[in-house]
Amino acid sequence: MSDEERRGVTAFVPGHITAFFSAHRTDDRDTTGSRGAGVTLSNGVEVTVDPTSDRRVTLDGRRVDVAPVDGVLDELGVEAAVEATTTLPIGAGFGVSGAFALGTALAANAAAACTHTENELVSVAHRAEVAAGTGLGDVVAQARGGVPVRLEPGAPGHGALDGIPARSRVEYVTFGDLSTETVLSGDTTRLSRAGERALGGLLDEPTLPRLMAESRRFAADAGLLTERVADAVAAVSEVGGEASMAMLGETVFALGTGLTDAGYDPEVCHTYPAGASLVDLAE
């Protein structure tokens, strides 16, 4: 492979809205993670990695400090210009930090001609997210795609995943951000109890409507609902739709045309059938 071919490798990582979760911490970042479920999205993060001696990380053209991205580059031993672009809102419950970390891992591995497997790269990104406190389950969900159910917490080889065999249009509106780090660094006992209950309910009836119902119950039980979110969820229910709150962001997501039918002007995407992957390379 020539030096030129190694440059500028791009990966796409789907967004991920967590519908509900429980937090599981150990002394080991590989076994730390979350149980729960959510939807991966056709709107995601595109990450291009170009090895250079000078590390430079940008998001939509602006210099950013993203701890999980630095963690990935450090563990892989790669110095690079990392450019990410996304249409997703930041800090609003779409797993942008996890996507940024996972995309960096996949693209850096290819760009720097490392020879890690996919499980190893997912583990690198998962550990970096856990270490940064920015997420517990987005990376493994984004590596899988579809409608992921996190049965057991942790990186590949430790965690366990399943999925709901369904596809759907997904709409969302964002009113503001919530700090995942703040919520995750606080007492998550009540939240985790609600999350375990929601997962049990979903596994009794693994369908998209049940996922949304368990997510609504979780948001209420965990005490996370804001007034704007509660109003939008109620408005979608009133027109017969299915909506809930994204964990963790002041974001409402709905199946089908739920938010449109309720009079909102949402962003529109779909569940994404594939996990994170390199963008097609000419070969």
Added chain:
Amino acid sequence: MSDEERRGVTAFVPGHITAFFSAHRTDDRDTTGSRGAGVTLSNGVEVTVDPTSDRRVTLDGRRVDVAPVDGVLDELGVEAAVEATTTLPIGAGFGVSGAFALGTALAANAAAACTHTENELVSVAHRAEVAAGTGLGDVVAQARGGVPVRLEPGAPGHGALDGIPARSRVEYVTFGDLSTETVLSGDTTRLSRAGERALGGLLDEPTLPRLMAESRRFAADAGLLTERVADAVAAVSEVGGEASMAMLGETVFALGTGLTDAGYDPEVCHTYPAGASLVDLAE
């Protein structure tokens, strides 16, 4: 959900070429399977399931008896018209029977409003393939997508998968069929020893070129090469390309433009980044 909405659900399952494998049999169809590696393909099988009282299974418009498809319908308790179409050659090492079974499971689950998870549906299709003797590892590979490495044999919850983070154009030519059932029902000791060696080699250097090199070594060690296959593989090597034999079929597959460069007129597709899934439903 109305009766009309439940009808005619379609799933797409990528083709899968096994590059090498070892066979692992137990008394339990869930833990029986294969280790090995291969490539999933953008050419695959589209399966439409329409529940009726009268079971009717067709492939490209012709009535067929496909034991794994009957096994899936029996286990799900669904009677249906099952129509499959494919551009892949049959019985030539592309995992058509596994794709047919897995597509039937996914589409029947949705069409008959069953509520199984993806892992459950993959397990149903895997067990049906094992019981029919038509395959050991295609189903779990086709459920994953990408360039799957089967680390441990068996259905979800028993087996373990990884992947090579790469994409490629794939070319193939088929000279004839080989019976998977005949090879798998014979003595697979020598073959499995070669397969274990190949997997060890690939895990030392998990890249596409190494996958192809291990596949060539496996084909020779396992004594499966026919003259036409050996000639085509050699012709691709002579022009600097990477080719090997599909397990199990009289088929040669190559990365990039290997077969074209060697003067063949191959079919052309690509590695497929997603696993099997329902074809987008209007919602």
